[in-house]
Amino acid sequence: MSRQGxxxxxxxxxxxxxxxxxxGGQAAEIPLQDRQSxxxxxxxxxxxxxDDDAANPGMLWVxxxxxxxxxxxxxxxxxxxxxxxxxxxxxxGVAARYPAVxxxxxxxxxLEQRIEMCRTEKQQAPPxxxxxxxxxxxxxYVARQSKGMPIAVVEDDHTRPFISAGREIYERxxxxxxxxxxxxxxxxxxKRLAGSPIPQAHPTGYPLYRLEWQTLGSLxxxxxxxxxxxxxxxxxxxxxxxxxxxxxxxxxxxGMPMEAPGVRP
Amino acid sequence: MARALINVPATAKPGExxxxxxxxxxxxxxxxxxxxxxxxxxxxxxxxFTVTYNGDEIFRAQLSPAIAANPFVSFCTVAKESGTxxxxxxxxxxxxxxxxxxxxxx
Numbered sequence: 001m002s003r004q005g006x007x008x009x010x011x012x013x014x015x016x017x018x019x020x021x022x023x024g025g026q027a028a029e030i031p032l033q034d035r036q037s038x039x040x041x042x043x044x045x046x047x048x049x050x051d052d053d054a055a056n057p058g059m060l061w062v063x064x065x066x067x068x069x070x071x072x073x074x075x076x077x078x079x080x081x082x083x084x085x086x087x088x089x090x091x092x093g094v095a096a097r098y099p100a101v102x103x104x105x106x107x108x109x110x111l112e113q114r115i116e117m118c119r120t121e122k123q124q125a126p127p128x129x130x131x132x133x134x135x136x137x138x139x140x141y142v143a144r145q146s147k148g149m150p151i152a153v154v155e156d157d158h159t160r161p162f163i164s165a166g167r168e169i170y171e172r173x174x175x176x177x178x179x180x181x182x183x184x185x186x187x188x189x190x191k192r193l194a195g196s197p198i199p200q201a202h203p204t205g206y207p208l209y210r211l212e213w214q215t216l217g218s219l220x221x222x223x224x225x226x227x228x229x230x231x232x233x234x235x236x237x238x239x240x241x242x243x244x245x246x247x248x249x250x251x252x253x254x255g256m257p258m259e260a261p262g263v264r265p
Numbered sequence: 266m267a268r269a270l271i272n273v274p275a276t277a278k279p280g281e282x283x284x285x286x287x288x289x290x291x292x293x294x295x296x297x298x299x300x301x302x303x304x305x306x307x308x309x310x311x312x313x314f315t316v317t318y319n320g321d322e323i324f325r326a327q328l329s330p331a332i333a334a335n336p337f338v339s340f341c342t343v344a345k346e347s348g349t350x351x352x353x354x355x356x357x358x359x360x361x362x363x364x365x366x367x368x369x370x371x
Contacts (some may be wrong), residue, residue, distance in 0.1 A: 049337075054272035054286040057335040063268055214293075214334035 030186055030200055035256060038199035038264055041190075046211070050263035058140060058209040058261025061133075061216045065141025068134055074125030080138070083122060087145055095143035096151050096258050099247040101158040108162045108243040112139050112207075112218055130237055136216050139207050143260035150257060151204070153250040166248025169241055175232025181245075196265070201226075202253035203246065205262020212265065219246050267291060271352060273366040277344035281370075285316070285324075286339040287352055289362060295330040311356035314338060319348035328356075344370045 039047060049055050069080045069087055084090040099108040102117075109117065112130070115138050119125050128135040155163055170181045184193070185201035192198065206219040213221075220242045227234040235241040272286040289311070296308025308330060316324040323342050352364045 052286075054270055055288060055337055055339075057288060057290075057337070059270055060268045060288065060290045060335060063270070211333070 028186075029252075030189070032255070035202060035253065036190075036200055037202055037204045037256060037259065039205070039259060039262065041197040041199055042263075042265060046263055046265055050205075050259065056209065056261060056263055058207070058216055058263065061137045061140040061207070061209075062144045062261060064133070064137035065139070065144075068138055069141060074119070074123030076122065076124045078123055080118070080123075083118075087141065091142045091145040093146050093149050093152065095139075095260065096146040096149045097153055099153070099243050099250065101162065107240060108159070108247045110219070110243050110246050111142060112136075112220075113238075113243070115139060115142065131218060131221060136207050136218065139218065140216060140261045143207065143258070146258040147260060148257050150255045151250055151253050153247065153254055155251060159247065159251070162244050162247050163251050166244035166246070166251075169245050170248055175227070175230035177231050179230050181226065201249060202256055203249045204253060204256050205259035205264065207260065208262035208264055210264045216261065219249075267354070267360070267362045269352070269354075269362060269364045271364050271366050273350055273368055274344075275367075276369045276371070279344065279346075279370055281344045282341050283344050283368075284339060284341050285350070286337070287314075287364075288335060288337045289354055290335050291354075291356070291360070293328075293330070293332055293334045293336060297330065307357075309357045309360075311336060311354050311360060313355045315353050316340075317351045317353075318342065319346065323350075344368065346370050 039050065042050075049057075053059050066087075072079045072082070080087070095111050098114065099110040100114070101107065102109045102114075112135055115135065116127050120127050128138075153159070173180045173183070181201065184198050189198050189200040203219045203222075206222070207216050208222075209216050210222075220237070223242060223245055224234040267290050269287065269289040274283050277283050291311050292309060293311065294306055294309040296305070296310075298306045300306045310330055310332070311328050314324075314326045314328060314336075315322060324340050326338060328336060347368060347370045350366045350368065352366070354360070354362045
């Protein structure tokens with residue numbers, strides 16, 4: 001987002017502060033059956049935009065990703081397709097179980113990071129620019145292959161410590177406004193913050209096209225937006241806190257259908 | 266090259282009213298924004314969009330800086346005969362893009 005945009009967002013959120021002050025104590029986690037995608041809070045026009053492949057701007061990135069999937073690159077001179085074949089089969093359901101704990105690194109990597117690993121290690125090509133067009137396009141193309149499938153991040157011995165770490169960040173008050181993610185997204189979801197309805201923060205649609213951004217963005221970008229809105233210091237790009245938060249959020253949204261590429265206001 | 270998405274029904278009956286949808290990737294930079302260096306970011310928009318149906322112009326739009334990035338334009342026309350629709354966008358900095366779509370009318 002542009003600097004002007006960030007300032008505007010911060011001002012908007014400060015305007016909402018009057019409302020925050022009256023918010024009561026911490027509520028419990030949202031029961032599984034009461035979970036709701038941010039899609040549900042959108043206007044009929046914005047929903048129609050997401051639903052129609054001919055109107056969803058995220059599809060422009062999906063098409064770019066499809067072309068990149070076939071492009072040979074790097075010292076290995078291999079395309080993604082040379083190893084993975086037809087993405088419609090090989091990548092089906094993959095995005096629904098990311099972030100995943102990488103056995104070598106012993107830590108969670110999100111979809112964009114996983115793609116970068118293939119790019120640098122398997123293709124032996126220079127890394128793509130974080131939040132750049134090509135990486136978002138590949139992520140959108142891969143994520144699209146899971147559209148409609150239930151989010152399948154599971155809690156097991158590998159993921160448990162990182163899900164707990166993500167939950168701890170989610171529930172921790174931070175920033176100049178002394179708010180936690182849970183204060184907004186668990187305790188006050190469905191209410192309004194200034195003009196915007198507060199969603200439950202289920203990352204069902206990423207990477208997604210945000211009308212405010214006028215472009216496609218990753219879940220990490222969304223999290224940075226919320227951190228800035230809380231007047232907290234965003235973690236450094238690629239910091240482990242993002243993958244932990246993403247893992248916790250995906251686990252919290254387990255079973256909900258994937259929407260990528262989503263559209264959000 | 267700009268990526269565009271065109272949606273034209275593959276077949277239609279003669280005289281049928283058909284909806285055509287177009288989406289093209291473009292930043293639509295307004296020319297009114299200030300960059301990180303304090304300087305104005307120069308305008309960079311798609312200014313014109315025309316559609317022809319077997320050579321006849323059936324739709325024309327002039328776009329303004331107020332239009333969002335990745336403009337989506339949809340309109341209706343009457344399916345008269347089989348043939349080709351040609352979509353043509355032009356704009357600042359010599360921007361041009363052309364796409365075609367076929368339709369069978371029977």
